[in-house]
Amino acid sequence: MRARVAFQTSRFRGTLAAGPGVSVRLMSLTRQAISTDNPALIDAYAPGSVTYVSPALSMEGAIEVRPSDHLAISFGLFLWADNASVGGSNATPPGMGHALTDRTSTTTLPEPIPTPQYHVATGTQVLLGPFIGFHFGP
Numbered sequence: 001m002r003a004r005v006a007f008q009t010s011r012f013r014g015t016l017a018a019g020p021g022v023s024v025r026l027m028s029l030t031r032q033a034i035s036t037d038n039p040a041l042i043d044a045y046a047p048g049s050v051t052y053v054s055p056a057l058s059m060e061g062a063i064e065v066r067p068s069d070h071l072a073i074s075f076g077l078f079l080w081a082d083n084a085s086v087g088g089s090n091a092t093p094p095g096m097g098h099a100l101t102d103r104t105s106t107t108t109l110p111e112p113i114p115t116p117q118y119h120v121a122t123g124t125q126v127l128l129g130p131f132i133g134f135h136f137g138p
Helices: none
Strands: 003-008 012-034 041-068 071-083 099-102 124-136
Touching: 012 071, 041 124
Parallel strands: none
Antiparallel strands: 003 012, 012 041, 041 071, 041 099, 071 124
């Protein structure tokens, strides 16, 4: 849900929009380990995904150039903020039994890799980015 305000002349328009919302994020992680001693020793580990639901805030500001009465080209900045500490644990479980295995040999013994718990996201998450777009209509 957002409120928007716009100011315009015959060739330019400025817009500001802001409002609250809900963020649902799914984050996944894959770790790939390769031995520095033997590049044939490799391990890929995908500990699973982390999901959280959080209140969010979105804001946007843009300047639009209006080449015609029914078309505008927007140049703007968008901000999205939520909180990864809300709505559950954001850490993956520790991995068990992962080892560097030699894909080229059947006689090499696996070397265990300590696999800690990964903290995928904690605290405020902010996305800030520019955009270019089109606005159709009056």
